[in-house]
Amino acid sequence: xxxxxxxxxxxxxxxxxxxxxxxxxxxxxxxxxxxxxxxxxxxxxxxxxxxxxxxxxxxxxxxxxxxxxxxxxxxxxxxxxxxxxxxxxxxxx
Numbered sequence: 385x386x387x388x389x390x391x392x393x394x395x396x397x398x399x400x401x402x403x404x405x406x407x408x409x410x411x412x413x414x415x416x417x418x419x420x421x422x423x424x425x426x427x428x429x430x431x432x433x434x435x436x437x438x439x440x441x442x443x444x445x446x447x448x449x450x451x452x453x454x455x456x457x458x459x460x461x462x463x464x465x466x467x468x469x470x471x472x473x474x475x476x477x
Contacts, residue, residue, distance in 0.1 A: 415447070427454075 443450055 439450060439453055442448075443453055
């Protein structure tokens with residue numbers, strides 16, 4: 385019993401002498417979401433399972449959502465395939 389009391393007494397002295405280490409927290413800025421100019425609409429389609437898996441892995445590695453990846457891919461596709469006049473005509477219909 386005496387040994388137990390000595391251990392507790394030593395612990396109290398040790399805690400009084402040592403200053404507790406202050407944890408350091410890393411501050412990471414939050415990515416600002418793009419301001420939507422238009423309301424979102426639902427878009428469903430089927431893609432190969434392997435492609436979906438690759439998209440998910442890419443999204444995790446680059447910290448992007450599947451929605452953002454899809455929007456960027458579709459914008460890029462249209463900018464390369466369609467002429468600007470065609471896009472504006474179809475958007476106005």
